[in-house]
Amino acid sequence: MTTTSARKAEQSLAALLAPDILDLLETEPGTVAAETEDLHPADLADVAEALPRSQIPVLLAALPSDRAAAVLEYFADELRGELLEEMSAQQAATLVAAMTPDDRADTLEGIDEERAEEIVDALPAETRRQTEQLLQYPPDSAGGLMTTDVVSVPESYTVEEALRRVREIARSGRREAMNTLYALNVDGALSGVLSLRELLAAPEGARIADVAWPEVRRVSVTADREEVARLIAEYDLVAIPVVDDRERILGVATVDDVIDVIEKEQTEDVQKLGGVEAFEEPYMQMGIVAMIRKRAGWLAILIVLQMFTTSVMQGFDSELTRLPVLLLFIPLVMSGGGNSGSQATSLVTRAMALNQVHLADWWRVALRELPTGLALGVILGAIGAARVGLAQAGFDAGWTLGDGQVGYNYEENGTPWELVATNVFLALTAIVTFGSMAGSMLPFVLKRLGFDPASASAPFVATLVDVTGLLIYFTLSILVLGRFMS
């Protein structure tokens, strides 16, 4: 049912359902909850977003609070924030109280601070305490990611006692998936882990200490969220316990949050690679002014850097005037270097993000990029030189295309074509090699200096290589063609 094509049908289903829901809200709001109870909260959120903006709070008010809370969790951050800021603090508190602890904290992090405090103050005492505890951790840390719904038992429990405890908690209706049980030693420190399946398989009468796995992957509450994502991905975990410095369990970070982290980090990396300051909002929901601000910064820096090309051109303008044929290949040699640099940067920053390449590997990468860049340079150089030869051949043979003449007479313009071809070949070889090296080393330099290596954007590398590429091109031109600059 939920295959690709069915999914498309479902998306339009949200649009199709919206008018019916709208009708119900006006005529029989009391029936909306029952009519929509079979929908997954993610789908009901889609339907809600397809309603007129003013009807969304009406729909939420028509749902039981735990259901409304679940729907709210699937809204875009911005819309969720707006809705919570519009209602009374008491209404908002009822909704966020019904959320899972980690989503509650994330939601409150995302709205106006003063408003968030009012909502927290209106929460029931125990929920407030728990929420305040979660809010003290930075959103980018393991503490900011974790939920506090976690099932732990003393390791001295028997399997039956543990099962009874799990049943109790499960029947109390907490919502977070709890498929893992953690064992605690007499000091309250984390001492073992057991999946629910293993608990069921354990021999009756056994002690938890005997059947739990003593080697538990864990993460410090202050660890970066990327570290959490890396551990969960590397060890194929569904959840990882988060501990304080005395190894007491504070919560668990679950794989669904980690997927969100991975997608967010990847989006940031792509934005940076494209030369855009990172932002979290979906592209279509970002305001135009905010969007311009995120993009103008890098573009302005790059154009100022790029101005060095103007200085280089001014520096060589007597050579250019004396041998105008040099001009023709300026864009070609510049872009060859920029493109090979963009390739190398994309590959190296991605390998760094995947932890495949570390700072200490810089020389290994350099030893790979040098022959790679040289080979690519020779290939592009040969193509460039062939183009020069072809233009001369076209002129010599008098080829035409439509009305225009095809080809170019280098001889007439003061230089033998063979030398121009040699010059283009050498320049592309040198510049592409340089581009690959510069593009691959820049992320290491940035990392070494304490910046994010992902800031080595394709446009940044292209700009650096443009300036250096022009210098290389003009210097080579003087060596190869200097005697024709009369």
Place this chain on the structure above:
Amino acid sequence: MTTTSARKAEQSLAALLAPDILDLLETEPGTVAAETEDLHPADLADVAEALPRSQIPVLLAALPSDRAAAVLEYFADELRGELLEEMSAQQAATLVAAMTPDDRADTLEGIDEERAEEIVDALPAETRRQTEQLLQYPPDSAGGLMTTDVVSVPESYTVEEALRRVREIARSGRREAMNTLYALNVDGALSGVLSLRELLAAPEGARIADVAWPEVRRVSVTADREEVARLIAEYDLVAIPVVDDRERILGVATVDDVIDVIEKEQTEDVQKLGGVEAFEEPYMQMGIVAMIRKRAGWLAILIVLQMFTTSVMQGFDSELTRLPVLLLFIPLVMSGGGNSGSQATSLVTRAMALNQVHLADWWRVALRELPTGLALGVILGAIGAARVGLAQAGFDAGWTLGDGQVGYNYEENGTPWELVATNVFLALTAIVTFGSMAGSMLPFVLKRLGFDPASASAPFVATLVDVTGLLIYFTLSILVLGRFMS
């Protein structure tokens, strides 16, 4: 223990442990299994990879086969393939038989075909049948991703009967995490889902049909693996059942495989964005020749496209000769367009990958990019014009830097600086606007034509915009400065 710093310690631990393991392998191979039994298979794989290459098979042979299989699953694909190709088909079959069904199929997909067939033939009958079934699905489909270890019960079962069945299966020692139970109706079709926790919380004596959730997210065995990833991420699932066209459950795709899919797809997108043909091997393990092949294709296409700039320069060479001041800004205006185009392409391809933007949204994106590009163009144009004014001011005031004179006298070179500044301003405004539009629309055009929108690489967009940008620049120059071309 496994905080960021401890993790670093652990990584060097692999290097530290390797010599000890090497000693043991030579002196008392019989003790290696016991000495390493506390290590997570992922960590033991790290240790193994730090051994001399010839000792890795010796280590594997010293481990029980299920343990060796688990370690093998964490090796890089290439190394795993090599090792399996080196051993006898019988040895290899013993190892892969101990793997989870999905990893077994993936492993066999990754090695020499003839060899894989020999290994499959050497598998026990039931395992062989299961493996052959999995191997028939394309690796990029839900069928290629799924594992066949799945727990299902007739919906007519009572909670107690279901619990007994789960216990049986869990005690039989199958390795895949089974935290979810699927209910089947009388036709054997999927009719409900229940987590192990919910099963435990269910009232005694209840029927599965009454306590299972009837709305089950599912995916067709032929669906694309990206669709599986999208559903698991969107609905925060740990696993999703994979069904045939009669809704019978064939297996489940689990979240750990989905994380791998998300990372692979993302790596491909970054590679394409950087103008590199996608490849799966980690950067450092890719052979140099293969690497050159993956990069040369796009670079060669781009340089041929870029040659149109040479044609444009030839077409305008009389204007260039008559007004050499035009030359100075060629790299500047070209790169402004290329950079803004790279930004727009990165943002739009990422939004498409995240399903935030669809084909039908092209005009909404265009309506955003037009004002954004225009504003960015005005900002960059103002910076460019200021640079022209500053150079003239520097000349007029006789500024110097070291020995050199700073500044440039546009008047002396035949044109008032105000007009040059106007020309640069207009050109950057037009080209940056065009770059943003071209960069944002190209992914839509590619998608409409049936190509992967992610193929709209930053270098590709930059090249397209370079050629058009030069045309725009020269055309504007003739309009603004034509009367000075004497």
